[in-house]
Amino acid sequence: METKVNFFREEVVKSFFESVYDGVVVVDCDGIIQYMSSTYCRFLDVKPEHVVGTHVEMVIENTRMHIVAKTGKEEINDLQLLQGNYVIANRIPIRRKGKLIGAIGTIIFNDLGKWQEMNVHIKKLLNELDFYRKEWNETNGANYSLQDLVGTSDEIGHLKEQVVKLAGGDIAVLIRGESGTGKELIAHSIHQLSERSRKQFVKVNCGSIPEHLLESELFGYVEGAFTGAKKGGKMGKFKFADGGTIFLDEIGDMPEYMQVKLLRVLQEKEIEPVGSLQSEKVDVRVITATNRPIEKMIERNKFREDLFYRINAAQLFLPPLRERREDLKILARHFLQKVTARMNKRVNRIDEDALALIKDYHWPGNIRELENAIEVAVHLSEEGTIDVHSLPSYLNRGRKDYTEKRTLKQQLEDTEKQIIEQALKKYQYDKLKVAESLGMGKSSLYDKLKRHNIMY
Numbered sequence: 387m388e389t390k391v392n393f394f395r396e397e398v399v400k401s402f403f404e405s406v407y408d409g410v411v412v413v414d415c416d417g418i419i420q421y422m423s424s425t426y427c428r429f430l431d432v433k434p435e436h437v438v439g440t441h442v443e444m445v446i447e448n449t450r451m452h453i454v455a456k457t458g459k460e461e462i463n464d465l466q467l468l469q470g471n472y473v474i475a476n477r478i479p480i481r482r483k484g485k486l487i488g489a490i491g492t493i494i495f496n497d498l499g500k501w502q503e504m505n506v507h508i509k510k511l512l513n514e515l516d517f518y519r520k521e522w523n524e525t526n527g528a529n530y531s532l533q534d535l536v537g538t539s540d541e542i543g544h545l546k547e548q549v550v551k552l553a554g555g556d557i558a559v560l561i562r563g564e565s566g567t568g569k570e571l572i573a574h575s576i577h578q579l580s581e582r583s584r585k586q587f588v589k590v591n592c593g594s595i596p597e598h599l600l601e602s603e604l605f606g607y608v609e610g611a612f613t614g615a616k617k618g619g620k621m622g623k624f625k626f627a628d629g630g631t632i633f634l635d636e637i638g639d640m641p642e643y644m645q646v647k648l649l650r651v652l653q654e655k656e657i658e659p660v661g662s663l664q665s666e667k668v669d670v671r672v673i674t675a676t677n678r679p680i681e682k683m684i685e686r687n688k689f690r691e692d693l694f695y696r697i698n699a700a701q702l703f704l705p706p707l708r709e710r711r712e713d714l715k716i717l718a719r720h721f722l723q724k725v726t727a728r729m730n731k732r733v734n735r736i737d738e739d740a741l742a743l744i745k746d747y748h749w750p751g752n753i754r755e756l757e758n759a760i761e762v763a764v765h766l767s768e769e770g771t772i773d774v775h776s777l778p779s780y781l782n783r784g785r786k787d788y789t790e791k792r793t794l795k796q797q798l799e800d801t802e803k804q805i806i807e808q809a810l811k812k813y814q815y816d817k818l819k820v821a822e823s824l825g826m827g828k829s830s831l832y833d834k835l836k837r838h839n840i841m842y
């Protein structure tokens with residue numbers, strides 16, 4: 387009688403599992419499958435006798451059964467990607483006399499037609515969510531802070547001190563430096579450290595927005611402002627950043643008519659959306675960045691001097707990577723860690739020859755170029771080590787050209803050019819100061835500027 391009841395009980399449980407759920411799996415506390423319903427086996431195209439005794443991760447993709455069987459924390463209505471589609475998964479721990487002995491998991495995808503329809507809908511929504519999340523982070527979030535600024539050189543140390551000093555208060559900061567030196571990272575850090583950090587950080591790349599759209603992007607527009615204007619109008623970036631910080635990247639690329647409008651906004655602290663007759667107050671801290679020689683542009687009437695003084699209450703200068711070579715090693719290692727974590731590939735060494743090559747190269751694209759080079763190297767590396775062969779070949783070529791094909795005179799000329807360019811940047815293109823700092827007369831400086839074809 388007892389065996390009959392047991393047999394009956396087992397059959398009831400099995401039929402229940404088979405009819406109510408589209409898939410049932412039971413694992414022990416080590417994640418080993420003890421039971422899998424026949425519908426689940428059919429769905430995964432496996433045989434029950436092959437899966438029992440196997441670790442669940444070997445059979446079911448994206449499973450978390452072994453985790454629930456370890457932690458004892460149930461997971462209800464989780465979306466799990468299985469065979470290219472999402473199913474609803476429940477994972478419940480099994481306990482005997484209070485002791486965790488495994489877990490039971492169920493999945494539902496019931497009416498296949500309906501479910502596929504819903505799947506398409508879910509995937510579309512998840513894709514959209516992903517897109518908006520990225521977009522939001524890119525434009526509205528200060529994703530970096532001062533801790534992300536890697537480097538042990540005096541230049542970086544000094545820069546960090548300046549950032550801390552300038553962050554508090556509402557002073558307008560102009561960040562200068564070649565492309566890829568970390569200007570955006572500094573802008574994020576200033577915002578993060580300021581009293582405005584709980585409000586928006588809004589980035590606008592003045593160089594990449596088509597000229598005719600820039601005004602409405604920055605200041606917004608009202609309904610009916612122009613053909614194609616959205617119903618209800620559109621909020622501009624300045625309004626969006628209200629209470630927070632706006633980062634105007636590539637300010638040197640701002641068209642001249644917009645420079646006038648921007649100056650007015652900075653002076654009056656109010657914006658006028660396109661098509662509106664009324665201005666609106668905004669409270670925004672302005673941080674700008676450029677890699678262009680603004681002083682020279684002012685001389686040529688390409689940039690307004692009054693705007694320059696508005697945005698330039700304080701200035702931070704980011705030296706190019708080739709001028710702080712002592713940071714190269716630590717930066718290369720930093721990017722190695724970052725890239726391997728993202729790619730899930732184990733590469734934990736950069737050998738001495740590869741490091742020497744990295745230190746020799748002149749890095750015209752600065753830190754961004756270094757980051758890309760390390761990413762390539764991680765892809766190409768073998769046996770967990772980056773060597774000279776895994777680094778992009780142009781690093782090698784650069785060194786050969788430089789040392790083998792150039793005469794001493796040419797190399798001295800190159801160095802002279804580099805020193806003058808650095809001094810020009812340091813003294814913001816004030817030729818008198820540059821000449822003084824280099825111990826030469828102004829006319830001799832002009833001769834060299836011409837000879838080296840340096841723009842000034």
Ligand SMILES: Nc1ncnc2c1ncn2[C@@H]1O[C@H](COP(=O)(O)OP(=O)(O)OP(=O)(O)O)[C@@H](O)[C@H]1O
Nearest residue numbers: 534535536537564565566567568569570571753754
């Ligand atoms: N000191 C640093 N430590 C770590 N990462 C850095 C550092 N400086 C820059 N980076 C990284 O280098 C990349 C380029 O930096 P960023 O975009 O801030 O440069 P940028 O000067 O604003 O460039 P662009 O002028 O082209 O816009 C980013 O991925 C940034 O995180």
